[in-house]
Amino acid sequence: MKYLDEYRNASAIQQYAQAIADITTQPWTIMEICGGQTHTILKFGLEQLLPTHLTIIHGPGCPVCVTAIETIEQALWLAAQPPVIFCSFGDMLRVPGYDRDLLTLKAQGGDVRTVYSPLDAVKIAQANPDREVVFFAVGFETTAPATALAVHLAQQQQLTNFSMLVAHVLVPPAMEQLLAAQNCQIQGFLAAGHVCTVMGYGEYETIASRYRVPIVVTGFEPLDIMQGIYHCVQQLEAGTAQVENQYARSVQPQGNLTAQSFMQQVFEVCDRSWRGLGTIPNSGLRLKPSYAQFDTAQRFALPTGKPPSDTLENVQENVNDNANSTCISGLILQGLRKPYQCSVFGTKCTPEHPLGAPMVSSEGACAAYYHYQSLTHSHPSTSS
Numbered sequence: 001m002k003y004l005d006e007y008r009n010a011s012a013i014q015q016y017a018q019a020i021a022d023i024t025t026q027p028w029t030i031m032e033i034c035g036g037q038t039h040t041i042l043k044f045g046l047e048q049l050l051p052t053h054l055t056i057i058h059g060p061g062c063p064v065c066v067t068a069i070e071t072i073e074q075a076l077w078l079a080a081q082p083p084v085i086f087c088s089f090g091d092m093l094r095v096p097g098y099d100r101d102l103l104t105l106k107a108q109g110g111d112v113r114t115v116y117s118p119l120d121a122v123k124i125a126q127a128n129p130d131r132e133v134v135f136f137a138v139g140f141e142t143t144a145p146a147t148a149l150a151v152h153l154a155q156q157q158q159l160t161n162f163s164m165l166v167a168h169v170l171v172p173p174a175m176e177q178l179l180a181a182q183n184c185q186i187q188g189f190l191a192a193g194h195v196c197t198v199m200g201y202g203e204y205e206t207i208a209s210r211y212r213v214p215i216v217v218t219g220f221e222p223l224d225i226m227q228g229i230y231h232c233v234q235q236l237e238a239g240t241a242q243v244e245n246q247y248a249r250s251v252q253p254q255g256n257l258t259a260q261s262f263m264q265q266v267f268e269v270c271d272r273s274w275r276g277l278g279t280i281p282n283s284g285l286r287l288k289p290s291y292a293q294f295d296t297a298q299r300f301a302l303p304t305g306k307p308p309s310d311t312l313e314n315v316q317e318n319v320n321d322n323a324n325s326t327c328i329s330g331l332i333l334q335g336l337r338k339p340y341q342c343s344v345f346g347t348k349c350t351p352e353h354p355l356g357a358p359m360v361s362s363e364g365a366c367a368a369y370y371h372y373q374s375l376t377h378s379h380p381s382t383s384s
């Protein structure tokens with residue numbers, strides 16, 4: 001199969017593993033920013049093919065994981081309003097708020113519907129003119145163009161019963177925040193190929209030069225990842241810090257201009273709170289004032305209250321290490337800990353009974369380690 005079989009070719013992957021070993025002369029730490037890449041690394045056991053002194057850490061590239069708990073609480077509040085049909089991607093349904101999730105609310109009678117596209121939510125609004133239809137717009141630059149298109153269509157159709165809880169986030173400001181942290185361990189980045197397919201990689205050139213860090217735009221198949229790591233190590237060993245594009249079959253330097261144009265028409269940049277990383281300046285998208293009629297904040301009295309101080313999720317928000325905390329997702333999302341270093345990984349916290357967002361999401365690092373743990377040598381049962 002074109003672009004699948006050849007990118008999963010075991011012999012080619014082994015050759016890259018050997019090439020990486022041949023050029024690696026000292027310890028390096030590389031972060032892959034995207035949850036899809038995390039899953040590929042775990043699913044295909046790629047870490048085990050790398051030199052032991054080459055460390056791969058996992059970043060905050062899972063949209064479900066980084067959605068702030070205050071936003072989840074707003075989603076829960078909206079979904080509990082009787083006139084509302086609340087539409088969400090399925091992954092969001094099990095992300096815990098302070099004491100419940102959207103799935104619980106659905107079981108209690110809330111009209112929560114899973115959609116696969118924001119356009120599905122627009123159709124639901126068309127079909128239910130006597131109900132308020134809300135779409136939970138989460139995700140990175142990858143999903144934002146479809147959200148923008150849905151807003152555009154809703155305006156064209158003059159829908160008055162459709163609005164969005166917008167929680168889109170942008171990757172480059174998060175990378176900068178990680179690099180600027182005092183305890184930063186990142187020496188090189190694999191940038192998310194699908195985000196760059198939309199946005200190009202001009203912003204990454206500024207980051208690479210400002211923080212002296214090589215950034216390799218990388219795809220999602222095993223050979224993509226191994227090539228991305230190889231190019232990153234090459235630069236680290238040579239002392240260079242540039243942007244390279246491993247994913248040229250999908251990514252153009254300028255990205256997808258049509259998608260960007262839709263986004264620019266509908267959204268403006270804003271500060272955004274990330275789960276586990278705190279508030280990052282200029283890291284979110286919100287609707288422009290000219291589209292305010294589709295903003296839930298304009299149509300509902302959304303709750304903005306702070307959590308009780310002793311809740312589990314409040315501990316999760318703590319970006320510092322905390323010996324007393326149970327869930328360490330803040331540290332996981334910053335690449336400062338691996339999932340198996342959480343004391344309840346695979347015991348009290350499993351995909352069936354998740355205690356934190358990284359175990360809920362199909363792109364979460366904890367879920368990836370849980371599902372593919374038999375392929376790793378680093379599961380707690382074998383490493384601690």
Ligand code: SF4
Binds near residue numbers: 326332349358359
């Ligand atoms: S294993 Fe569960 S409790 Fe531990 S960090 Fe991951 S999501 Fe949180």
